[in-house]
Amino acid sequence: MTQIWVLGAVLCLFGSAYADEVCYDGLGCFSDLPPWGGTKERPLAKLPWVPGMIETRFLLFTPKNKYYHEIKADAKIMKVTNYNKLKATRFIIPGYLEAKDEDWAQHMCKDMLKWDSVNCIAMEWKAGVRAPYAQAANNARVVAAQVAHMINFLMGNYKQTADKFHIIGHSLGAHAAGEVGRLVPNLARITGLDPVEPYFQGASRDVRLDTSDAAFVDVIHTDSLPFTKNKLGLGMSGNMGHIDFYPNGGELMPGCSKNSGSPSNLDGIWEGNVNFDGCNHARAYQYYSESTVKAHGFVAYPCPDKESFAAGMCFPCTGASCPLMGQSAIKFNLTSVPTGTKFFLTTGKKEPFGRYSYRAKVLLDGSVWPNPGFMYISLKGDREETESIQLHVGMLSPGFYELLINTDKDVGEIKEMTFQWNNHIFNPIKPTYSASRIELVRGKDNKTYNFCGGDRVGEKVIQSVPPCKT
Known part of the structure; x- marks a missing residue:
């Protein structure tokens, strides 16, 4: 309220000031009474x-x-x-x-x-x-x-x-x-x-x-x-x-x-x-x-x-x-x-913030002996392609692996996917694996893509996984 007295001379040029209200030409009057002030939510009037x-x-x-x-x-x-x-x-x-x-x-x-x-x-x-x-x-x-x-x-x-x-x-x-x-x-x-x-x-x-x-x-x-x-x-x-x-x-x-x-x-x-x-x-x-x-x-x-x-x-x-x-x-x-x-x-940490969402379900084929390692996939569309996305880290063994993917690229219609795996530690047996099938669901419209892989590949070898033949 002290500010109103300090500004009194100026306010005379614009309107009239009162203990609980002030008016400005063309803008109307403003009160400091509830709900604008003096309430639990707005304690200072x-x-x-x-x-x-x-x-x-x-x-x-x-x-x-x-x-x-x-x-x-x-x-x-x-x-x-x-x-x-x-x-x-x-x-x-x-x-x-x-x-x-x-x-x-x-x-x-x-x-x-x-x-x-x-x-x-x-x-x-x-x-x-x-x-x-x-x-x-x-x-x-x-x-x-x-x-x-x-x-x-x-x-x-x-x-x-x-x-x-x-x-x-x-x-x-x-x-x-x-x-x-x-x-x-x-x-x-x-x-x-x-x-x-x-x-x-x-x-x-x-x-x-x-x-x-x-x-x-x-x-x-x-x-x-x-x-x-x-x-x-x-x-x-x-x-x-x-x-x-x-x-x-x-x-x-x-x-x-x-x-x-x-x-x-x-x-x-x-x-x-x-x-x-x-x-x-x-x-x-x-x-x-x-x-x-x-x-x-x-x-x-x-x-x-x-x-x-x-x-x-x-x-x-x-x-x-x-x-x-x-x-x-x-x-x-x-x-x-x-x-x-x-x-x-979901958004990203920095620009571009927007994300394009998918759910990938990968059927892994390969050695029956569990092997500690990493699996990666990437999406290739008619506009762009993503970088490698980590699908799984831990023991690798045949079966299904599922992941929600958020990428910063709008790749368009998906034309192909890739699969790659790495050992966590050196494995002298030199196992091989394949993404024998990948089901990809696009988040925005529930569109489903199906991709079928071929021969198994060794460590760090990129496997191309094209659409399944109908």
């Missing part, structure tokens, strides 16, 4: 800053722009831009991240425009988000009002309708996107990229992102460990949208480590007093951005929980039950699965 302190910017990218245009809700400014009223418009609202990643929204717009002809508006509100956490959470309300004001301006000046707008928000920006949906009914879509947990989980639906905010709400969870000591998962857990994705279980992403510190020191996340590198939290927008150019690397499987998914119990897709996480999620028929279904998938 804070009013949002003056818009000028938040320093919000709208950066327009279009297929005709080499660089962005900074735009405002002003007809004269918009007239000299390449904004196309016939195209859909996407707003990207970032949340908190380290300085090295603060321009990711601009990069996402550029990626989108490689494949999609839209108006893409990257938001900035760096000053407003570099605040104590409770303050930043409330500053996001002003950002939402500014986006809503811009959308209303565009609809009024270009005769567009709300169903032409898609809001993509990360972290605090995800809940800001939800607030935009409350202020502008009938938005086409809101995408929540790891919506932040503190001050939002368990809070009123008026405060957080939920399914009432747009016709289609999709959510990607990447940092949903509990916000407790030495875990500090910043993202919300539990379903929030019409469709919720949990890559790698939704809690800890490959290539990232857990955050650590005390949950009582929320501001330490922003001030560097907590071990927080943002890796898990940032993966949500990294996955989404890649999905705009490699959609089929993010096939997600309906599954009751992460343990069942890890055990391979939800593989492969059947019918139309598997959506694509990211930009193409909206193509999924929600009526094909029960309400509340969770969707899981």
